[in-house]
Amino acid sequence: MVNWTAHHNRVFLSNRVSLMTAVLLTAAHLFSSAACAADSAVRLNPLQPALRMPADLTMHQQKLFAANARSGTVSIVDPESLCVLSEWKVANSLNGIASAGSFLIALDNHQHVLQVLRYSVSSDELAIQQTIPTAMDPVQIAVSETGQIAVTSRWSRRVTIYATNQDSNDNSAISHLCTIDLRFAPHCLLFLPENKLLVADAFAGQLAVLESLSGNIVSTMDTHGHNIRGLSLSADGQQIHIAHQSLNYESFISHEHVFWGDVMQNNLETRDLRDVLSASRVTEDSSRHIYPLGTPSVGSGDPDEIVVTRTGTTLLLLSGFQQVACRTDNHLPFFRLKVGRRPDAICMNDDQTRAYVANRFDDSVSVIELSGEQPKITATISLGAGRPLTETEVGEQKFFDARLSLDGWYSCHSCHTDGHTNGMLSDTLGDEGQGAPKKIASLLGTHDTGPWAWTGSKPKLEDQIRTSLLVSMQSPLGEHELPVPQLAAYLNSLEPPPSISAARGETQNSDLINQGRKLFEAHGCADCHAGSLLTSASVYDVGLRDESGTTEFNPPSLRGVSQRDRFFHNGTAQSLTDVLKSGHHNSDDLLSNDEVIILIAYLNSL
Template structure:
């Protein structure tokens, strides 16, 4: 009875038949396991932590992406992306004491107020949630609507004010946590995913990944004081301020715009990983160190923290499944002209200066204990918090957040997507270019269109099985072969097995775009977007002649006058317009910096369809509609 009840709730009859047989089997087995565990949980006490988890295709997975630690060492908390929950763990016993829903796609977690509250960013829901920790339980204390995909959070030294990066609109929001309200916003630059605040609360560092730069905000005046460019920078990770307020530290990757060949990859001339630091007290050129070891590079660095005494700098390398630990005092920082493309040799000679600790899975956010040597790691794919002793260089404990189950096909596909060890010498993963399945901020030469140095913007992978043909020129009509070329040509790695490719496709097809921030909460269009829809469908604009159907693409090749002599193929595959608001570079070669430039210069109706130029009002309305797709 219980099995059928949960299955009917999760997969009603009108949807169950849409599942592949193997996924249907996984869901049914998961429900059987839930039916065995739930009655016991109900008899023993509060089962809300179990009921809070989503019961979809990833039924029991939590997927922790960040971790926060109680200063007294009594508890830790994780924010779990797949289940959309926050877990409270009793540290002495290592058991999950409570779990509560916290949003549709939570991304970040910090302590706030008196240290006994937690603040969570609900990225897809557009909200910030504050939870109180009391007597081993979590209580929702406040919900603040901020909109526009909140991600990273910085909390003021007194714990009463929070600053949140709003990725979709390039803003930082300031929140009054005592009153539980949004107080003001500041435009800082594109894709402000992560940020950090100085110990005195006067300087806010913001990593604008869409513009490859760090913005430093003077908090009292609420203005961007200065910015520091990260040439070729992509995928800026979490940020950490030093206790003296002098520097902010952060990991990132760099793209070097060279052809994808084995020699170029091994030299670090395609993609590489860095740790950087930027001054908070004055504008100076950024300094950096290179992370990549010849033959065994580092990929997708994400979380960063310092030991309590600040003698160690610690980074989670998500793509290569490891923790990187550095002796901070004498790191070989280089500014203008540096660093080199491969790790400084002196780091390799001194094991106390640099060490790599294998963790497996996908390590993400990290927190450090007051003892200076214990590190807590939120491991997404292991569904666990790993407790690591960085002095002995070993995992001393692993705290499970959910039920131990075998990976289903979607989870299998995730492990493939985020695994840099499938590339040549583990330099980069699928995620490195297709950030979380979407896009990045650079035009890249993936060698997939048959010619070198014909740079192309990265296409999103959501709905990939339904938006063929593939590649910008549309020459690829076989998705299986397209994925094979990605592994063997773009990544210069080994051929993926049929099971791996099927799992990867299943995972990508399971991905959902976040709710569009340029629509109302109920999905309605603004008045400007409604007028823009009429422009989009008009004979003058003629957009629908190519951008049609559910995904706004006709799947055909068109010559729109934007090709070059270096292209091996003629014409371009109509790209989907769904989620176009997320992009920061437009057209195949990134020549347009915004949609207005697309519609008035390079891809105007007059140029493409030989109709007429749009008026300023029509252009503005059309842009409003495009952003709403």
């Protein structure tokens, strides 16, 4: 660890006053109304114990900036001394940060705004210059070479594009260009040549190519994978690298199947750029190459961000396995570098002599030297003093830790992406039999919707978690080492997602929704999807049968149901219309087309 403490005692002793103000302002933020954004950045003391959780990194004016998810602060690091120069509170929580010419933009995912920040190197001051509302739940930001800014927003399923304008006095402003509604919840994004923007699914495997000037959707395609967390162009700019996972639902989970990588693969997929741009379905598959990152006994859980240098060195984060996979040429195999816990973001300096990796669960940044023959870790920078973790926070770390599974193949998050679902089926033997794969359940809001498992066989959440660890994960841990209480505390903290229409702030047609609510009751839906949780503890036969002959299932809660993309225990219904028209559901009392429309308006509001 590089020691920055001595350097900073000096700075912060003379800064007692601003520290006091910081504490007061922080408290004020917590109680201020959701609509009002922070109007000035507040200097904090990195020596003050805190949980930061760096989520994104960028270089700006020769300094390294980290956006911290949990503390809502920006840490500014000097790459020369490897010291934290200062830390600034700019939000309650931050998801991303990017440099855009003379200013920085941070994603505030609590207030759903962009914070436009200006940094003065001479005084080491960070100021908020502008606060711009963006679509709900912003998760990632990218800036193009021509100064366009694109932001993906997950629950509102939107991409928002902005233009930057700079006048002769260096006063910059950002203006909204367009907002694009997507059918899937987006996460990663990458600007491509010809004013195109590639956007990837946050949960399943969809990709979309957009026109970044008009916002038109040019094409969509499927990677047949899920958890797409890395997108990058190759060194020659002719290919696109995509980091994702693929889950084989036909392979039931056993020690052997996990060991050989039959259940889950962690992939680096490469496609020709021209095929992606032309969206030619014929060549789409022929230009695909998949590099499987995992081999037996070599964990590779949860591939994340990728960077490729001009000379063709690839660095790919393995966020569940505390490693970076590296190769110095496309034709060479990957080797590994050890970094901190949950490496979740990577960036390079301008001359590409160094890469920096944000270790989200260690509040640290690993420094990778790229100028030698092979990439090497040369330092680890602590972003500040830590504090003891709560049980929920420990549980969160376990949830994203692939080392809980056999040989580190995957984590809970590989299937239950960020606590939600990757939308796939998996044969986790949850029903105690093999050959009957089940749809992976969303865990957002799971705390009060017991019993658990589709068959309702687990009366206690802890029982389900123990089974998840021992069976789904084939955990190498002994019975007494299983982090069941911690994972339960974390799952208990997860709230259901907002409906898509609520996330988009669409004026709801309350008449239609009221009619829908009445129909829901009149058709007896509320008998099984009862009360405010819209579920019940029993199992019912609604005319569906799994491969093992089971016909009785526990109804899923319908809170946030519009954010799911496949329905029923076997995922056969692809939309809410499918559910209501399937005849497998509520089959004695067939619904008219009008009733279906009205019921869907209601379901979409939950």
